[in-house]
Amino acid sequence: MSKQRTKLVVGNWKMHGRLAENAVLLQAVAQGAGELSADVRVGVCVPGPYLAQAQSLLSGSRVVWGAQDVSAFTQGAYTGEVAASMVVDFGASLVIVGHSERRAYHRESSELVAVKAQRVLEAGLTPVVCVGETLEEREAGSTEQVVGDQLDAVLVKLSDVEAARIVVAYEPVWAIGTGKSATSEQAQAVHAFLRSRLAAKGAAVADVPLLYGGSVKPENAEELFRQPDIDGGLIGGASLKAQDFLAICKAAGAASVAG
Numbered sequence: 544m545s546k547q548r549t550k551l552v553v554g555n556w557k558m559h560g561r562l563a564e565n566a567v568l569l570q571a572v573a574q575g576a577g578e579l580s581a582d583v584r585v586g587v588c589v590p591g592p593y594l595a596q597a598q599s600l601l602s603g604s605r606v607v608w609g610a611q612d613v614s615a616f617t618q619g620a621y622t623g624e625v626a627a628s629m630v631v632d633f634g635a636s637l638v639i640v641g642h643s644e645r646r647a648y649h650r651e652s653s654e655l656v657a658v659k660a661q662r663v664l665e666a667g668l669t670p671v672v673c674v675g676e677t678l679e680e681r682e683a684g685s686t687e688q689v690v691g692d693q694l695d696a697v698l699v700k701l702s703d704v705e706a707a708r709i710v711v712a713y714e715p716v717w718a719i720g721t722g723k724s725a726t727s728e729q730a731q732a733v734h735a736f737l738r739s740r741l742a743a744k745g746a747a748v749a750d751v752p753l754l755y756g757g758s759v760k761p762e763n764a765e766e767l768f769r770q771p772d773i774d775g776g777l778i779g780g781a782s783l784k785a786q787d788f789l790a791i792c793k794a795a796g797a798a799s800v801a802g
């Protein structure tokens with residue numbers, strides 16, 4: 544349902560960055576974000592070791608920050624894992640869970656993603672729950688089945704109040720890092736489906752932000768963000784260039800004014 548919503552644009556740096564270049568990028572994003580319309584919220588999800596740097600350079604700006612994954616455990620003998628409470632220690636507010644790269648390369652199941660979303664919520668953070676189909680699944684006509692199952696696996700574990708606190712990102716796997724975005728019609732169709740799934744969980748849940756991710760660029764962002772059920776974007780490659788990321792944030796502002 545078309546309803547005026549604030550737009551949310553989140554950068555996912557993935558495994559990119561070095562201290563010196565991050566500083567330039569974070570400062571530029573913090574400065575540029577200050578000039579955006581009040582209807583746009585901006586976040587960046589950085590590699591874990593750079594959370595302290597994000598905190599130091601983004602505190603006091605309009606940009607919030609977060610991590611790209613957390614452990615399904617709260618603490619203990621889990622070598623290499625990072626707990627949600629540790630992310631909290633660095634002033635973060637967002638954590639991506641269930642990114643397709645983690646589902647594919649780390650064999651994360653939807654059930655594990657659901658537990659991670661619970662840990663993130665318990666820590667007082669916002670999980671950005673990613674769902675999305677592969678090209679084979681789309682061509683087999685099973686997009687709704689796949690993304691519906693991925694979303695339901697999370698929703699079933701959450702109370703209505705918890706579910707109303709999540710963000711959902713639809714990221715078709717075939718559009719990630721390929722330069723080939725979903726068309727605005729394709730994305731809107733899946734977002735409308737996800738919206739109805741969320742609405743089935745409760746009226747407050749229907750309003751959770753639904754982000755689109757997959758080859759979002761300055762050139763296609765506004766058209767995508769104008770769709771009634773697209774509340775913003777999860778941006779990979781383009782979030783590593785301040786100029787492009789800020790242009791996408793501006794497009795979100797223009798789309799939110801256009802309603």
Ligand code: 13P
Nearest residue numbers: 555719720757758779780
């Ligand atoms: P790209 O914007 O590089 O296609 O990546 C999208 C993504 O996976 C964001 O999480």
